[in-house]
Amino acid sequence: MDAFLFQVLAGLATGGIYASLALALVMIYQATHLVNFAQGEMAMFTTYIAWSLINAGMPYWPAFLLTVGFAFVLGVLIERIIIRPVEDAPVLAVVVVFIALLVILNSTAGWIYTYTIKSFPSPFPKEPLFGIRYMSAHEIGAICVTLVVLSLLYAFFRFTPLGLAMRAAAQNAQSSRLVGIRVGWMLALGWGLAAAVGAVAGMMVAPIVYLDPNMMGGILLYAFAAALLGGIDSPMGAVIGGFAVGVLENVLGAFVIGNELKLTVALVLIIGVLLVRPSGIFGKVHVTRV
Amino acid sequence: MTKRNLLLLALLLAVACVLPFIVSDYRTFQLTLVLVYATALLGLNILTGYNGQISLGHGAFYALGAYCAAILMDQAGAPYWATVPAAGAVCLVAGFLFGLPALRLEGLYLALATFALGVAMPQLLKYDHLAKWTGGVQGIVIPKPEAPFGLPLNADQWLYFFTLAVTIVMFVLAWNLLRGRIGRALVAIRDQHIAAEAMGINSAIYKSAAFGVSAMYTGVAGALSAIAIQYVAPDSFGIFVSIVFLVGIVVGGLASISGALYGALFIQFVPNIADEISKAAPWAIFGIFMIGFVYLMPTGVAGATRLLLAKRRKSP
Numbered sequence: 001m002d003a004f005l006f007q008v009l010a011g012l013a014t015g016g017i018y019a020s021l022a023l024a025l026v027m028i029y030q031a032t033h034l035v036n037f038a039q040g041e042m043a044m045f046t047t048y049i050a051w052s053l054i055n056a057g058m059p060y061w062p063a064f065l066l067t068v069g070f071a072f073v074l075g076v077l078i079e080r081i082i083i084r085p086v087e088d089a090p091v092l093a094v095v096v097v098f099i100a101l102l103v104i105l106n107s108t109a110g111w112i113y114t115y116t117i118k119s120f121p122s123p124f125p126k127e128p129l130f131g132i133r134y135m136s137a138h139e140i141g142a143i144c145v146t147l148v149v150l151s152l153l154y155a156f157f158r159f160t161p162l163g164l165a166m167r168a169a170a171q172n173a174q175s176s177r178l179v180g181i182r183v184g185w186m187l188a189l190g191w192g193l194a195a196a197v198g199a200v201a202g203m204m205v206a207p208i209v210y211l212d213p214n215m216m217g218g219i220l221l222y223a224f225a226a227a228l229l230g231g232i233d234s235p236m237g238a239v240i241g242g243f244a245v246g247v248l249e250n251v252l253g254a255f256v257i258g259n260e261l262k263l264t265v266a267l268v269l270i271i272g273v274l275l276v277r278p279s280g281i282f283g284k285v286h287v288t289r290v
Numbered sequence: 291m292t293k294r295n296l297l298l299l300a301l302l303l304a305v306a307c308v309l310p311f312i313v314s315d316y317r318t319f320q321l322t323l324v325l326v327y328a329t330a331l332l333g334l335n336i337l338t339g340y341n342g343q344i345s346l347g348h349g350a351f352y353a354l355g356a357y358c359a360a361i362l363m364d365q366a367g368a369p370y371w372a373t374v375p376a377a378g379a380v381c382l383v384a385g386f387l388f389g390l391p392a393l394r395l396e397g398l399y400l401a402l403a404t405f406a407l408g409v410a411m412p413q414l415l416k417y418d419h420l421a422k423w424t425g426g427v428q429g430i431v432i433p434k435p436e437a438p439f440g441l442p443l444n445a446d447q448w449l450y451f452f453t454l455a456v457t458i459v460m461f462v463l464a465w466n467l468l469r470g471r472i473g474r475a476l477v478a479i480r481d482q483h484i485a486a487e488a489m490g491i492n493s494a495i496y497k498s499a500a501f502g503v504s505a506m507y508t509g510v511a512g513a514l515s516a517i518a519i520q521y522v523a524p525d526s527f528g529i530f531v532s533i534v535f536l537v538g539i540v541v542g543g544l545a546s547i548s549g550a551l552y553g554a555l556f557i558q559f560v561p562n563i564a565d566e567i568s569k570a571a572p573w574a575i576f577g578i579f580m581i582g583f584v585y586l587m588p589t590g591v592a593g594a595t596r597l598l599l600a601k602r603r604k605s606p
Binding site for chain 2: 034035037082085086089091092093095096097099100101102103104106107108110111217218221224225228260261262263264266267270271274275278
């Protein structure tokens with residue numbers, strides 16, 4: 001029972017990270033109906049920026065905030081420069097552009113920082129917090145940071161005029177344009193926010209999986225699985241899906257199938273959800289008109 | 291096919307036959323790989339270019355083909371030439387089966403599911419309980435085939451001609467498949483699947499069959515690559531193989547048979563040149579080319595050549 005509890009709690013910690021990345025995916029999906037294959041690499045790249053800043057002697061939290069800001073700018077720029085021209089292109093073209101982005105970010109990181117694995121500092125103390133022996137301080141901290149980010153986002157979308165405008169632009173671009181919302185910029189802002197959320201996820205996961213240009217491959221897959229499980233158009237679903245996938249991955253990995261096939265769990269989950277309930281648990285069912 | 295095209299093809303074939311005698315063994319090996327990639331790209335093009343189903347996981351079928359060939363040779367002592375059709379058959383079935391659930395997935399979702407397949411494949415190959423056959427992380431080493439019947443060819447040259455023969459057969463088959471009723475049905479499903487169904491095309495059968503045939507081509511290419519490289523290991527079949535194939539069909543030209551050849555030349559030789567700059571450079575260049583082609587030349591090299599030829603014909 002002890003071991004089980006341990007795995008569940010560890011699963012919640014990684015699940016929080018999947019939840020953040022899944023949320024970033026969902027934000028972009030809601031605004032543009034695209035699944036950003038480069039989300040993981042964007043998070044990886046910004047985590048390297050944080051690493052550089054910290055190595056240059058900056059204290060952790062200023063570096064953290066600066067990185068989030070940088071990620072936001074990066075996201076906005078990517079939307080404006082690279083995604084904009086293919087907005088109305090066929091799906092294949094968009095997928096190719098996303099994959100190209102993934103490859104470019106991956107190789108640029110490899111080019112600048114080499115492919116050697118680096119350790120990334122955790123802002124949280126080494127010894128367990130409050131004498132909880134089931135979770136390390138970093139795991140608890142990561143969950144807290146995730147929850148803070150989620151509530152900030154919720155508050156932003158729920159209570160600010162800008163958040164309302166962004167939701168409107170995502171839901172009905174044409175009508176939003178008619179009431180004077182600059183839909184193009186709302187999309188760019190959405191990309192920026194998603195990149196910022198991804199950066200937080202990257203910085204939280206880096207102390208666990210270590211920093212290297214390919215660190216996000218598996219995590220992105222879990223984030224996909226989480227977003228699909230919760231419903232790709234439901235932010236709340238993405239968060240719950242993230243935690244569920246984290247726990248599922250850890251428990252199955254520890255007790256049922258072993259660590260080697262963890263990625264296959266994500267594969268089976270993705271295909272399973274898409275087959276049984278493509279809209280996910282909390283998503284809306286879409287009906288297309290002929 | 292016009293007379294001119296036939297003449298061009300004969301010329302191309304003649305060049306292909308002479309090349310291994312004038313270039314070094316290493317170049318011959320590289321050309322063998324070009325043929326292997328061309329077959330794989332043709333397979334992906336049947337699915338993505340002609341039928342409009344996006345696959346980001348064809349590296350998985352490539353791996354499956356390669357492992358089929360390697361395991362058959364390593365465990366069952368099968369001759370190398372027999373493993374190629376066997377790998378094709380296995381991948382045909384595997385592709386068809388994967389194509390069945392894929393029927394319910396469109397566009398982005400299919401890309402997602404196949405992406406997951408591509409990412410998960412190396413782990414499956416490393417799986418402990420399969421290690422008896424797959425050799426686990428170490429992979430399998432295969433002996434190099436020698437030229438039969440006392441032909442005056444060295445092993446590299448023989449491999450080249452063997453691969454060339456298979457590639458030609460595969461290209462002729464694809465050409466035959468795509469120019470007729472089936473090819474038109476595939477394109478119709480891609481462009482307007484509702485209209486296609488209204489015309490009496492069984493979209494489900496065609497789509498899963500396209501998946502199967504496409505996987506078969508890629509599997510055959512995988513088997514050929516295993517024979518040519520004489521080695522298979524899980525880590526050489528990561529998601530990046532699938533991405534390389536995608537680069538190949540985008541650069542070569544979607545929905546074009548000759549595009550497979552252009553794409554293969556691109557993915558074989560461009561990284562070699564770029565490698566001299568930096569280890570990461572080939573990928574950066576791949577990425578830039580992908581974006582560039584999508585923006586500027588969406589029909590790829592094949593489409594651009596077609597356009598150029600048509601323009602020249604118009605203005606004498």
